Amino acid sequence: MKNIKVLGSGCKKCRVITQNISATAERLGVEIELEKVEDYAEIVSFGVMATPSVVVDGVVVHAGGIPTTKMIEGWIR
Numbered sequence: 001m002k003n004i005k006v007l008g009s010g011c012k013k014c015r016v017i018t019q020n021i022s023a024t025a026e027r028l029g030v031e032i033e034l035e036k037v038e039d040y041a042e043i044v045s046f047g048v049m050a051t052p053s054v055v056v057d058g059v060v061v062h063a064g065g066i067p068t069t070k071m072i073e074g075w076i077r
Contacts (some may be wrong), residue, residue: 007043008052024072
């Protein structure tokens with residue numbers, strides 16, 4: 001099971017990304033552990049300079065902006 005974290009302040013983009021990841025995993029039939037991280041200290045610990053960011057299994061895979069569905073599918077598969 002993949003562990004996916006959405007890092008950000010809880011803004012609209014963060015919510016959209018979280019919803020898109022959840023919907024994509026459900027559509028693909030893949031079980032994931034999805035977490036929103038809004039704690040600034042934890043966000044900084046990943047070394048990201050832009051939010052929202054996405055971390056998959058401990059690796060930052062995206063920073064700033066909303067990722068495409070194709071990108072999300074690639075992370076989940």
